[in-house]
Amino acid sequence: MRRAAWDDTDPSMRLPPDPTEETKSFAAASATPAGARPHLLVIQGGSSSRFSLPASGAVLVGRAAEADLRIESSAISRRHARLMVTDGEVRVADLESHNGVRVNGERIEGARALRSGDVITLGEIALILRCEARVSRRLADAAQLRQRLEEEIERAADYGSPLAVIAVLLGDGARPEAGQRAIASVRLMDTVGLGGAAQLAAVFPELTGDAALAAATDLVAALAPVAPALRAGVACLPVDGCDADTLLSIARAAAEAATPGGVASAAAATVRHRLGEQTLLLADPAMIRLYDLIRRLAQSDLPVLVLGETGAGKENAAAAVHHWSRRGGGPFVPLNCATLPEALVESELFGHEKGAFSGAAAAKPGLLERASGGTVFLDEVGELPLGAQAKLLRALEAKRITRLGDVREREVDIRVVAATNRDLEAECKAGRFRQDLLFRLGAATVDLPPLRQRPREVPILARAFLAEARERLGAPPAELSDAVLRLLAAHAWPGNVRELKNAMEFAAATMQGDRVEVWDLPPRTAGRAAEEQPSPGAATAPPGSAPPPPAELRRFTPIAEEVRQLERRRMAEALEATGGVQTRAAELIGMPVRTFVFKLKQYGLSQRGAKSRS
Numbered sequence: 001m002r003r004a005a006w007d008d009t010d011p012s013m014r015l016p017p018d019p020t021e022e023t024k025s026f027a028a029a030s031a032t033p034a035g036a037r038p039h040l041l042v043i044q045g046g047s048s049s050r051f052s053l054p055a056s057g058a059v060l061v062g063r064a065a066e067a068d069l070r071i072e073s074s075a076i077s078r079r080h081a082r083l084m085v086t087d088g089e090v091r092v093a094d095l096e097s098h099n100g101v102r103v104n105g106e107r108i109e110g111a112r113a114l115r116s117g118d119v120i121t122l123g124e125i126a127l128i129l130r131c132e133a134r135v136s137r138r139l140a141d142a143a144q145l146r147q148r149l150e151e152e153i154e155r156a157a158d159y160g161s162p163l164a165v166i167a168v169l170l171g172d173g174a175r176p177e178a179g180q181r182a183i184a185s186v187r188l189m190d191t192v193g194l195g196g197a198a199q200l201a202a203v204f205p206e207l208t209g210d211a212a213l214a215a216a217t218d219l220v221a222a223l224a225p226v227a228p229a230l231r232a233g234v235a236c237l238p239v240d241g242c243d244a245d246t247l248l249s250i251a252r253a254a255a256e257a258a259t260p261g262g263v264a265s266a267a268a269a270t271v272r273h274r275l276g277e278q279t280l281l282l283a284d285p286a287m288i289r290l291y292d293l294i295r296r297l298a299q300s301d302l303p304v305l306v307l308g309e310t311g312a313g314k315e316n317a318a319a320a321v322h323h324w325s326r327r328g329g330g331p332f333v334p335l336n337c338a339t340l341p342e343a344l345v346e347s348e349l350f351g352h353e354k355g356a357f358s359g360a361a362a363a364k365p366g367l368l369e370r371a372s373g374g375t376v377f378l379d380e381v382g383e384l385p386l387g388a389q390a391k392l393l394r395a396l397e398a399k400r401i402t403r404l405g406d407v408r409e410r411e412v413d414i415r416v417v418a419a420t421n422r423d424l425e426a427e428c429k430a431g432r433f434r435q436d437l438l439f440r441l442g443a444a445t446v447d448l449p450p451l452r453q454r455p456r457e458v459p460i461l462a463r464a465f466l467a468e469a470r471e472r473l474g475a476p477p478a479e480l481s482d483a484v485l486r487l488l489a490a491h492a493w494p495g496n497v498r499e500l501k502n503a504m505e506f507a508a509a510t511m512q513g514d515r516v517e518v519w520d521l522p523p524r525t526a527g528r529a530a531e532e533q534p535s536p537g538a539a540t541a542p543p544g545s546a547p548p549p550p551a552e553l554r555r556f557t558p559i560a561e562e563v564r565q566l567e568r569r570r571m572a573e574a575l576e577a578t579g580g581v582q583t584r585a586a587e588l589i590g591m592p593v594r595t596f597v598f599k600l601k602q603y604g605l606s607q608r609g610a611k612s613r614s
């Protein structure tokens, strides 16, 4: 569904044609500048040499005499790999070699597009692709941009590095050269492409937070002369989302929330509704539209039926109907039809007189009577017994009720909002629910999507629930680690928002530092990650129970942290071994050079003696 917002097959989603630039090539995505000959740094044993690639054509790599790049090594097949240069793009293909071809450590099958800095390993030989000159590149189309973004997300996940996506709404009066200007103003490793109708999108690897906002601000400044009404929005991995659709749609929503000429972060695209004590957070466009509908429905007195999975927020939707209606100052009376014993349903709904049944020591008004002037919320209405359904229907139609044991009818002025996670049509067919009551209750229907269908809300709700829970505990604010954000994004949330809220309350109570880590989450939510680091305490602790003893927890290091420590150690060793030559050190451990340089700073590794180029 979200994909449609960025669908380049829709002819309306295109920039005006730029006479100086074609958009059909994927050159920007491959980031191999057309005007500069790409070349390879060939590293074998302790020596390295340079091999220039042709402007276009194929290069055979192998041991064979006819190979263009001939390598004498028993680990190399006679015809090992082929590099193809077309239209500024460089690809590598494995020619069914014995030892295979790896790109950045990952064995490839078939052909793979390359970017500057990629390390191609053939046996013990490393080839590093270089395309350094800043020359004109071309705008990626929407599909190419998405593909590049997906690749970058994968790369970022592999190396635990950040990534920012910037959406630019060009606005009225934008000139066609906007795309070219955008490309000229970004780094070589960045990708700029079409994001939809008069929209650009850019993928900025290894930027996040303030640095991403600064990059977006630079981009806006570069574009302002040719797009005076432009606005930009930024979304960062993993803070705002972990997949291409989510990041693109959040960045675009943020751009829509920005002032003309300005840049907004994802937080600006969140809608907040205050419903009495409760604050509702909405970030998914479908949810924002749904609550607009609820606001309009609230103005009438129509019954509303809220559908949705358990914990999806049905009671909130019902409360919003009440809060925004003319009855907002009156009572909001909820009744959970599933938790009432069948014998008590009718007395709860309609009330009773003294002595109406054994135990009715005093007269008591029912819920419908107490809700008069306001709204009654019938939660899990599908569980209502058939007898009570008939009486409820009569009461709703006549707007009158009769207490058990009484003969008088009493007028009630109520609005009914009902909710269910059952398929009531199927319940009617099975004879468990009255069709006429369904018609009555479902005059207007609101269908809440489950949380897994609104992934952009997950990190926003998680942070808000965590902040609330910490405040309630009187504890200092806390943040979510990147690993937690990735885990939350991958979780299916069968218990929906309630499960997320419980998970954050659990973490807020049990966490030890100022950052929630994977092992702070309840096992149900942490899922496989928890299984990988089974903690005797964590494995059995239900949400809300006492935290496992700290000593037990400390015996386990999360896999991500272990990987970080190993990576840091290997990087330091490689630098040591190469006398501080970063390019060579990166190659030794099979890490792209730019990632190596980024991580050098991230890990606070001493750059003393480190040289940037060999």
Ligand SMILES: Nc1ncnc2c1ncn2[C@@H]1O[C@H](COP(=O)(O)OP(=O)(O)OP(=O)(O)O)[C@@H](O)[C@H]1O
Pocket (backbone or CB within 6 Å): 278, 279, 280, 281, 282, 308, 309, 310, 311, 312, 313, 314, 315, 316, 317, 379, 419, 421, 461, 497, 498, 501
């Ligand atoms: N958009 C939201 N913003 C903030 N809190 C939310 C949001 N949606 C749901 N919640 C919170 O999540 C919890 C579960 O929501 P709610 O009780 O409305 O779900 P439900 O669908 O009625 O559940 P059930 O099917 O079990 O009756 C509540 O604490 C609610 O306040």
